[in-house]
Amino acid sequence: MSKEPAQMTISELAPMIRKGDISPVEITESLFSRIDAFEGQINAFIEHDKERILYAAKEAEKEIQSGNYKGNLHGIPLALKDILYFKDETVTMGSNIHRDFKPDFDATVVSMLKESGALFSGKLNMHEYAWGATTTNPHFGPCKNPWNTEKIPGGSSGGSGAAVAADMTIASLGTDTGGSIRIPSSSCGIVGLKPTHGRVSKYGCFPLAWSLDHIGPMTKNVEDAAILLDHIAGYDPKDPTSVNAPTGVYYDSLTxxxxxxxxxxxxxYFFKDVDRPVEEQVRKAIKELESMGARVEEVKIPALRQSEYAEMITIITEASAVHHQNLISREEDFGEDVRFLLKLGELPSAVDYLQAQQIRRKLSNDFAEIFNKVDVLISPTLPFxxxxxGDNKVMINQMEGMFLDHVIRxxxxxxxxxxxALSIPCGFVEGMPVGMQIMGPAFKEESVLSFAYAYEQTNPLGGKKPNLEISSV
Incomplete structure (x- = not known):
C-alpha cells in the first residue's frame, strides 16, 4: 500500500473494506496516529475518542465479515463539525454557553450516516456558533491551517477543512451560511459542496441564520463529495425548509x-477586486475546462450589485434573533467578535430586513434566467x-482591505x-491553496460535481499535501 490508510479517500477505501483487504480498525488506528502526531499544532478537534471508535470499528468489521455490508460508508471513520447533534453526547457549537449541552436526539444527517455504517472519531473545531470565517475560537483555541500553521484555515467549518487536509479524518460535514463550507475548503485545498437549500435536512443542526443555513460534504476529492451527498440528501418532514424533490445518484452519475x-x-462582480495571483489560477483552470470542450460565455447579473447588503442584513438579523435572550443575560460568555456581530444584528429595522428579502428574490430571478443560458457559473471562491x-485585514493587489468586507463576497x-455551489482547489499562491467556485442551477448538484470532477482530472495541486512535522505535544 503506497499510502497510509488515513491518507486515502472513501472511494479508495470502500472497495477494499468490502473485499476484506483493509479493516475499519486499521483505518481508525492510522487516523489516530496522525491525530496524535499533528493535532497539537493544528487544533482541528474539540473532542475525539479513540477507544469508543475502535470499539465501533471492530463491530463494523464483524458486520462486514458476516456479509452485512451496508454500502460505501460502512466502516469509514468521519469527524463532523461540532454543530451537529449527537444524542446524549456533548455538542458545543464552539461556544462557552453550550459547552455542556447534550441533545436528546441525533441530527437527521447524523442518523443517516449511522444507518450507512459510518463511524465517528470526534467533533471538529469551528468558529463560535458558526458566526465567523476564521475559526479563531476564544473558548477552544484557534484552529490552524495545515499548509501553514500561521494562517487561518477559514471558517466557520475550519476544523473540518484542516482535519480533512491533514488526513486526520477521511471526510467531514460542514455548515454554510455565507460560505462556511467553501471558504475553509478553498483555504485548506479540499473540495467543499454546499448543496441546494432544502436538499439536505438541517434538523438537529444549531442555526446561525435559518433561511441561509446549509449542510454539506467537505472531502479530499469530488468522488467523496458525491458519495457523502448520496447518503445525506433527501426530504425530511422534521425540517420545515426541506424540499421534497427527487434526489440524484450523485456518485454513479459523475462524468x-x-x-x-x-x-x-x-x-x-465575480472577477472584480480579486488579487491577481488568485485570479490567474482561476482563469488558468477555466482555460483547462475550455480545452476539454466547454464553452465560455460572459453573463450579466444586475442584482449582484446589492447582494452584499442583502446577505449581511439577512445573516446578522437572523443570527441575532437566535441569540437575543443570551445576549441580554449572558453577554460576557460570547467571544468578542461574535458579541460585536450579535449586537450589530440588533440594529437593522424590519424595513431593512424586508428590503433585503426583495433583493434576494430579484437575485434568484436573475440567476434562474442565467441558468437558462449556461450550465454552471465559475468564479474564485475567495478574492485573496x-x-x-489574528489579522483582520487582507491584501488585494497591494491594497489593504478588511477581511469581513471581502471574505463572503x-x-x-x-x-x-x-x-x-462547490469549491475545488485550482493551484497555489505563495504556497497556499486557491479555490475555484462552481455554481449551478437549483437541484442540479450532479452538474456542479461533474464540472469539478472533470477539472480534478488535471491534478491541479500536483499531488502536493501539507508538509506537517510531528508534534511534541
Whole structure:
C-alpha cells in the first residue's frame, strides 16, 4: 500500500473494506496516529475518542465479515463539525454557553450516516456558533491551517477543512451560511459542496441564520463529495425548509465529459477586486475546462450589485434573533467578535430586513434566467489568499482591505439564492491553496460535481499535501 490508510479517500477505501483487504480498525488506528502526531499544532478537534471508535470499528468489521455490508460508508471513520447533534453526547457549537449541552436526539444527517455504517472519531473545531470565517475560537483555541500553521484555515467549518487536509479524518460535514463550507475548503485545498437549500435536512443542526443555513460534504476529492451527498440528501418532514424533490445518484452519475457545456463568467462582480495571483489560477483552470470542450460565455447579473447588503442584513438579523435572550443575560460568555456581530444584528429595522428579502428574490430571478443560458457559473471562491491568524485585514493587489468586507463576497450569493455551489482547489499562491467556485442551477448538484470532477482530472495541486512535522505535544 503506497499510502497510509488515513491518507486515502472513501472511494479508495470502500472497495477494499468490502473485499476484506483493509479493516475499519486499521483505518481508525492510522487516523489516530496522525491525530496524535499533528493535532497539537493544528487544533482541528474539540473532542475525539479513540477507544469508543475502535470499539465501533471492530463491530463494523464483524458486520462486514458476516456479509452485512451496508454500502460505501460502512466502516469509514468521519469527524463532523461540532454543530451537529449527537444524542446524549456533548455538542458545543464552539461556544462557552453550550459547552455542556447534550441533545436528546441525533441530527437527521447524523442518523443517516449511522444507518450507512459510518463511524465517528470526534467533533471538529469551528468558529463560535458558526458566526465567523476564521475559526479563531476564544473558548477552544484557534484552529490552524495545515499548509501553514500561521494562517487561518477559514471558517466557520475550519476544523473540518484542516482535519480533512491533514488526513486526520477521511471526510467531514460542514455548515454554510455565507460560505462556511467553501471558504475553509478553498483555504485548506479540499473540495467543499454546499448543496441546494432544502436538499439536505438541517434538523438537529444549531442555526446561525435559518433561511441561509446549509449542510454539506467537505472531502479530499469530488468522488467523496458525491458519495457523502448520496447518503445525506433527501426530504425530511422534521425540517420545515426541506424540499421534497427527487434526489440524484450523485456518485454513479459523475462524468468528466463536459464537451459542449457552457460556463458562465460574470466579470463585473465575480472577477472584480480579486488579487491577481488568485485570479490567474482561476482563469488558468477555466482555460483547462475550455480545452476539454466547454464553452465560455460572459453573463450579466444586475442584482449582484446589492447582494452584499442583502446577505449581511439577512445573516446578522437572523443570527441575532437566535441569540437575543443570551445576549441580554449572558453577554460576557460570547467571544468578542461574535458579541460585536450579535449586537450589530440588533440594529437593522424590519424595513431593512424586508428590503433585503426583495433583493434576494430579484437575485434568484436573475440567476434562474442565467441558468437558462449556461450550465454552471465559475468564479474564485475567495478574492485573496488566507491571512495570518489574528489579522483582520487582507491584501488585494497591494491594497489593504478588511477581511469581513471581502471574505463572503463571492460565496454569499449562493446562500441568498440557495443554489448549489462547490469549491475545488485550482493551484497555489505563495504556497497556499486557491479555490475555484462552481455554481449551478437549483437541484442540479450532479452538474456542479461533474464540472469539478472533470477539472480534478488535471491534478491541479500536483499531488502536493501539507508538509506537517510531528508534534511534541
Amino acid at each position: 468528466a465529459d463536459i464537451k459542449g457545456k457552457v460556463i458562465g463568467i460574470n466579470e463585473e 489568499a488566507p491571512p495570518n491568524i 463571492f460565496t454569499g450569493p449562493g446562500n441568498l439564492t440557495g443554489l448549489p
